[in-house]
Amino acid sequence: xxxxxxxxxxxxxxxxxxxxxxxxxxxxxxxxxxxxxxxxxxxxxxxxxxxxxxxxxxxxxxxxxxxxxxxxxxxxxxxxxxxxxxxxxxxxxxxxxxxxxxxxxxxxxxxxxxxxxxxxxxxxxxxxxxxxxxxxxxxxxxxxxxxxxxxxxxxxxxxxxxxxxxxxxxxxxxxxxxxxxxxxxxxxxxxxxxxxxxxxxxxxxxxxxxxxxxxxxxxxxxxxxxxxxxxxxxxxxxxxxxxxxxxxxxxxxxxxxxxxxxxxxxxxxxxxxxxxxxxxxxxxxxxxxxxxxxxxxxxxxxxxxxxxxxxxxxxxxxxxxxxxxxxxxxxxxxxxxxxxxxxxxxxxxxxxxxxxxxxxxxxxxxxxxxxxxxxxxxxxxxxxxxxxxxxxx
Numbered sequence: 001x002x003x004x005x006x007x008x009x010x011x012x013x014x015x016x017x018x019x020x021x022x023x024x025x026x027x028x029x030x031x032x033x034x035x036x037x038x039x040x041x042x043x044x045x046x047x048x049x050x051x052x053x054x055x056x057x058x059x060x061x062x063x064x065x066x067x068x069x070x071x072x073x074x075x076x077x078x079x080x081x082x083x084x085x086x087x088x089x090x091x092x093x094x095x096x097x098x099x100x101x102x103x104x105x106x107x108x109x110x111x112x113x114x115x116x117x118x119x120x121x122x123x124x125x126x127x128x129x130x131x132x133x134x135x136x137x138x139x140x141x142x143x144x145x146x147x148x149x150x151x152x153x154x155x156x157x158x159x160x161x162x163x164x165x166x167x168x169x170x171x172x173x174x175x176x177x178x179x180x181x182x183x184x185x186x187x188x189x190x191x192x193x194x195x196x197x198x199x200x201x202x203x204x205x206x207x208x209x210x211x212x213x214x215x216x217x218x219x220x221x222x223x224x225x226x227x228x229x230x231x232x233x234x235x236x237x238x239x240x241x242x243x244x245x246x247x248x249x250x251x252x253x254x255x256x257x258x259x260x261x262x263x264x265x266x267x268x269x270x271x272x273x274x275x276x277x278x279x280x281x282x283x284x285x286x287x288x289x290x291x292x293x294x295x296x297x298x299x300x301x302x303x304x305x306x307x308x309x310x311x312x313x314x315x316x317x318x319x320x321x322x323x324x325x326x327x328x329x330x331x332x333x334x335x336x337x338x339x340x341x342x343x344x345x346x347x348x349x350x351x352x353x354x355x356x357x358x359x360x361x362x363x364x365x366x367x368x369x370x371x372x373x374x375x376x377x378x379x380x381x382x383x384x385x386x387x388x389x390x391x392x393x
Contacts, residue, residue, distance in 0.1 A: 012052040012076030019045040021067030029061035052078060072169030108137045108170045111313035115174040118154055124172070127154050135314055139165050168314075182244035190389050191240040194227035196220045197386035200249035220249065220384075229390055240390060247385040253353065255345045255376045259337045262370050266296075266325040273297070273322040280315055297322040334372065338365060349378075356382035 018026050023046035030037055035054050041047040046067075050058060052074075062069050084090050113121050128134065131150060133142060144163035151172075152158050161174040194210065199221045202214060210227040214220060229237065229243040276287040301320040306313045332340070361378040 003374075005138070008051070009076045010073070012078035013049050014052055014055050014071055015039075015047070015049050015073040015075065016058070016069055016071050017045050017047045018058075018062055018065075018067040018069055021062070021065040023065075025069075026061055026065035026067050026190065029064050030058065031047070033057060033061060035061070044066070047072070052076065077360055091158055105168065106139055107168065108133070108139055108142060108165065109168040111135065111137055111170045111172070113172045113174075117176055117177065119157060124151070124155070128153060128172075133170065139168075142170060190242065191229050192230045192242055192387045192389045193225055194243045194245055194247070194385045195388045196222055196224045196226055196247070197384045198222055198249070198251045198382070200251035200384060202247060202249045203249045203381055206246040208244035208246075209241050210245065212245075226385060240392075243387075245385055246383055249384045250359070250379060251356075251384065253378050253380065255348055255378075257341050257344050257348075257374050259332070259341045259344075259372045259374065260370060261337055261367070261372060263330055263332065264327050265330055266298075267328045267330075268298075269324045269326055271324040273324075275320050275322070277318045279318055283348050284318065293322050293324065296325050298325050299323075332372075334365070334367065337372040338374065341365075341372060345374070345376050353380060353382065356380040 019323055023042055023044070026046055027037070027040070035050060035057055037048040037050055039047075039049045058069055111125070111133070113124050114122065127150075128147075129149060133147065141317045142163070142165055144165075147163050148161050151159055151174075157176050158174050160178040161172065164173075165173045166285050201219045202216050205214075205216055205226075207213060207227055209231075210229050212227050213225045220226065226247050227243045229241050230238060231241050232238050273290055273293050274288065275290055278285045278287055299320055299322050301318065304317045304319070306315045306317070358380045360379050361376060363377075364375045
């Protein structure tokens with residue numbers, strides 16, 4: 001029923017009445033002539049609807065029945081576009097619009113990558129570019145299985161991946177592998193002892209394999225044997241093992257650094273240059289016609305994507321701000337120098353004492369000439385167990 005109504009509307013139809021004469025004779029003549037009528041209302045003035053191409057054929061039927069034809073209304077696409085057809089510019093514009101719409105619909109205008117945690121999105125996008133998949137690529141060039149295999153070979157951390165095209169968007173869903181701890185085969189193990197990596201006092205011990213040589217509360221020095229790889233069983237037999245264990249000891253560390261009070265630093269002068277551009281379908285159109293500054297500037301760029309219903313459109317705004325900088329001589333206050341020294345020492349602590357638990361700390365500060373000497377003394381608890389291979393000739 002809906003398709004019939006749609007067909008009649010596309011072809012166009014006329015709602016008319018036939019006053020005068022005999023309505024029955026008029027309808028009979030129409031039926032004999034093969035003219036299809038619908039929505040017929042009988043009476044002295046017969047009303048009905050007829051396809052626009054059959055309306056002229058009704059005149060002979062009306063003359064035979066001594067009736068007259070009067071158009072009540074016109075419906076359908078031909079009448080709705082009658083005014084537009086006289087304006088060829090609108091018609092050509094509509095054709096051009098649908099042509100451009102078709103050309104845009106067969107290309108990929110946004111690429112979404114979902115599921116990556118340790119693999120940077122920029123690396124995946126770079127690999128996609130090398131494979132020829134970028135904004136504006138024809139969707140027919142996106143071969144999901146081939147692209148999936150190449151990406152998984154390039155990034156071994158990916159456990160599975162799916163590549164799909166939805167509309168003008170290419171969606172890449174992936175999941176990364178979970179790293180498993182390395183398995184050491186017994187026949188490939190080397191025999192070793194556990195020695196102290198630092199000087200300190202033992203707080204706790206966990207012996208996994210081997211014979212302990214010290215106990216909790218003992219003071220040990222760097223290089224001292226803590227757990228021996230030589231194991232004696234109940235029968236008195238001696239064998240070599242790969243000693244293993246965890247020895248927590250209280251240790252002391254002293255960190256020293258120097259900071260110059262007079263320094264040359266870059267400072268902004270307050271002069272900035274802002275450049276904006278409009279990115280459309282991969283092409284960048286400048287909105288501000290300002291060239292790159294020649295002096296020393298620090299540049300920062302912000303790329304803003306435009307979304308519609310959570311879908312990234314091939315339209316974006318790029319804005320970069322250039323801030324002028326110049327070298328200036330400054331003299332740090334003691335507080336500023338101390339803060340800089342603390343930051344430098346914290347970086348050393350992160351590198352040397354990764355898993356250590358700091359118990360107490362104390363600092364000393366002294367200024368000598370134009371330098372600040374900063375000392376940090378800390379006591380911490382850390383694992384001092386260090387493997388030492390037993391060499392057998």
